Amino acid sequence: MWIKPVAGKEFLPNKPVKKFLKDQMFRNFIHPWASWTEIPQADRDVWFKEFLGEFSWLPVDLVDLKRAYSFKASKLMSDRFYKLRVGVGKKNWIQDEVKAQLFERWATDEKFIKKREQNKLNRARMDGPSYAGGCIPFSEHKRKIADKGEVPADTIHWAAFEQTHPKEIEGEKCWINAKSQQCAETYQQLTQERDSQIENDPTSSYADNESLFIQAAGGFDKKGRVFGMGASAGELKSSMKRSSGSIGSVAPDDKRVKTLEAKVKEQEAQMKEQGKMILEMRELLNSLMKDKGTRLPPDGDGDADGDPAQTAAV
Known part of the structure; x- marks a missing residue:
């Protein structure tokens, strides 16, 4: 099966890669490693070579493949550790002896305790969950929308955001949190102002929908991320840097x-x-x-x- 890395954080397609990583971790997690970086580099290299042998890929993507593999494996470990601590999800992926050693580390390691408390504060500041797309990554939602070809290219991010950030309360659809609602309302206001500008002066330059969404979401943060875009933000930022034209100013469309x-x-x-x-x-x-x-x-x-x-x- 052919795979392609996306922004060094995701894969297309995503599902078979995720299944492979889960199986690989189940076979190889034989020590109480508390994080991906604690696993010896030699072991990680062997696992990565096994991964490369499982799929087909382009040589030009090798560096991004390594980056995306490490990112996904690290995230998978973190997710499994969290479910293990709160008592949900499958527990047979780890040996009982190794699990007991991990719990002992989590209870006594000052570094881990400090990080855990900081993560609690961070989650509290985020105003609850911020994603309702389930286990499917944002990039996969975006790809499916693009494949249908029902929306303009510069509105695909917005269409995916509408799919992955709502929730239902007593049968009524609403945004998953206050930040998502503010982002959506700001984006709609910006697009209305832009459309009014086009109507009054069709010959002037104007911001495309993608640029307006980034503006509504608060722009890129220090790590190159944009709220509501997932790993797609990194790919978008790279394409913007490669573009010779001014970002947000587009030529006349139809x-x-x-x-x-x-x-x-x-x-x-x-x-x-x-x-x-x-x-x-x-x-x-x-x-x-x-x-x-x-x-x-x-x-x-x-x-x-x-x-x-x-x-x-x-």
Whole structure:
């Protein structure tokens, strides 16, 4: 099976990679390692080579494959440790003796205790859960939306955000937390202001939907992440750096072109109507002046001072 790393944090497809990592950890977790980095580098290298032999991949992706593999394996360990401590999930992936040694470390290791308390504070500041996409990563939601081809390319992140950040309370759909709600409301306000700008001046440059979403989410943080984008933010930031044009300013798209064409046609129709009215008024004036023995000069004629010359009727 062919796989591709995404932003050094995810894989496409994700499900078979995740299954392989779970099986690999089940076979090899024979010591009370408290984190991915505690596992000897030699062991991690052997596991990675086994991973490379399981899938097909492009040589150009090797560095990103290693980075994404380490990230996913580390996250899987953290998730399993958390479920082990709170007593949920499968417990047969770890030997009883190793599990007992881990619990002893967690209860006595000052470094771990300090980190655990800090994580509690961090979760409290996050205003509860911030993702409702289940075990499917944000990048996979985004890929499925893109494959359907039902939304413009620069709105795929927003469409995926709408799928992964709502919840239901008593049958009513709402945003999963206050931060998600604020992000959504800000994005909708920014897009409305942008659309109004296009309507008033179709020829001006404007921000695309992706840039507006990043702005609504608070921009990139120090680690290059954007709220609501998952690992996709890293890929997006890289593509922005490679782009030679200005970020957020895009060339006219079909919508702008159609709006501009409509305005041109409207102005042409108005000018045509004005020309018709001028001809009708000219004919009427000629008719009235003919009765008085005068007539209007032809278009463009005049005396040296620029005043219209009147000629006597024959």
